[in-house]
Amino acid sequence: MSDPVIVLDRLSKFYDSIHAVENLSLSIDSGEIFGFLGANGAGKTTTMRMLCGLTRPTSGKATIAGADVWKKRQIVRTKFGYVAQRFSLYPDLTVEENLRFFGGACRVPRTELDKRIGNLLQLTDLEAKRGVPAGSLSGGMRQLLALGCALVHNPPLLFLDEPTSGLDPVHRQRMWNLLYDLSHSGITIFVTTHYMDEAERCTEVGFIERGRLLAKASPRALKESFSAKLLEIDVDPVMPALVRLRDQPEILGVSLRSGSLRLYAAEPEKLVSRWRQHWPFPDLRWFGERWVDADMEDVFTAYSQGYSAVLKPLKE
């Protein structure tokens, strides 16, 4: 379970002067669900496209099962399935015709194809929609069909580029359940997302920001790397409080969570005891505080905003 399937070695992609991806090095083990987290434009899609052999790396290299993803892309492509960010199936072809076409394109033997299509329709729960044009499916079903098409040649590795963006919570849940099933059957999954809660569902998470890898570890290790205690306070009115607290020099950042303010500070205990003696904002009413555990969003904020004071080195 621990031999790396995907290895990136100082992988970079520059578009003119824009550094889309810069010196990205990481390795992903077989059987993992690797979540690649980052804001829009952070370099997630570019990285994935390089791994799929759709974009030539400017420098560095990446291998899948030991084969260079650019030089050996014809071989590498038989080893993975790819679900693109945009719906990219044929809307005028039916569900079954789409599956059949990609099966043929991926050289699935004719004798096996019918059985595989049957299995995939069952897996994605699209049996009833078999003869329906893909263009008239709902967003969630389209995404399931795209997943089916990516799996038609039984690949050991699956790339998904924001597979749940734009999906309703029900279909999001369904997509993730499917990914768990696939992972259970031994498929390595590389998924990009900008939903923090989805990162918690992965076995390994990588943070990317402006083309650079900020951290890579399991969700638990990442959360444990958040050293500071997290203070949440209740203040009224909340919005002016947020703006003014943000400007305090000892506070790195403030985020609003369920009506309370979460404060990122290097030494929150000191802050609280000082405030108990003297609350510096007479026009804001402070009526409660509590200590909370950092969630993935806190960790990502800390890494992406460079709040190094609240982070400690990752345990390997």
Place this chain on the structure above:
Amino acid sequence: MKRSTLGAIASVAYKEFLHIYRDRRVLVLLLILPPVFTLVFGHAFEIGDLTNVPALLINADQTPHTQRFVDLALTSKTFRWRMQSPQAGGESDLLGHGVQAALVIPKGWSASLVNGDPKPLRLYLDGADTNTAQQLEGRLQETLGKFQLNERQEMIDALPEEVFDLAKKLPIEVRKQFVSAMTPWSIENKVLYNPKSRFIDYVVPGIIGLILQLLTVTLMACTIARERESGTLYQLMVTSLRRREIVIGKILPYLAISVLLILTIILLAGWHFHVKFHRHAVLAVICFLFLLCSLGLGLLISAFSRTQTQAIQFSVFFLLPVFVLSGAFAPLDQLPKFIRYFAELFPLTHFCRAFRLVNLYRAGISYLAVDLAALCFGVLITFVGAMFLLRRIEQ
């Protein structure tokens, strides 16, 4: 070729066929356009002759002599004469009268014909359309010549006996010379290559070329552009399909359709217009090369444009000069030299010329060699270019 390659090509071809089949509007276009175009073009140019051209006749010299000329002019099928009194005037306002020509017989014309100083007839012609004016003048000149001949004959018949007696005294050679000079001299022509001068026989390759270029280039141009626009091209590229498999697979359905189109046009031209086709095998080779050229061009445009809209725009920009300058509907000979060289760049020019060389001139292969080579070269260039551009998309 490996079996898996054939299977992959078949998958792409079948998918592409489904795209065409599902797009009912295109399908209807493909089925209706070729026969309709053939019928319309065939009938539009069927009659090359000018007949029943509306014209004005103003006779300001009301004499029996002039009337004889008017009667002769009225027998002409070329003109549909409308008489107008000389007082009305405005004979140069052709547009106002709704005519294409106006003939004025000036006052004292018949007198001038016999007093040794014949006056000319005055003719106003609509020269907007560059061909008709000259043709109309020619026809009128013919009528006038006939009239002159009749008049001369009558003059000779009316000569007194003494003149003939006098003439008999001339040496036989001189008399023969006179007889010859008085007989209308004529040309006995033999029209070769298209003896009945049927325009349809000339224009058939033009129709085939027009329809094929219009449909295959634009449809083919859309295929890859569409996949690029919708993002499916990347999905195609991450499969193990090779570039050439995608290209061949995409071309096959259009190739089949184009062959059907050509057959439709040829059968219709044969049955309806009685066009005869000779040396079918050679014609088939010419058509096939031209077809590949058209598909290659479409492919090239497709690989070049990012969206379907662009693909259509590029196709139209390319096709417009082709239709005007390729010699599909009018001979190229009258064009200036540099434009003729420019026209040599279009596959349609070579296709039409080669097709006519075979079907009208029955020329041997040596006459076709240059055009065939040009078509082959076109196929090569477009396909290599398209492959090269597709390779660039990939990177």
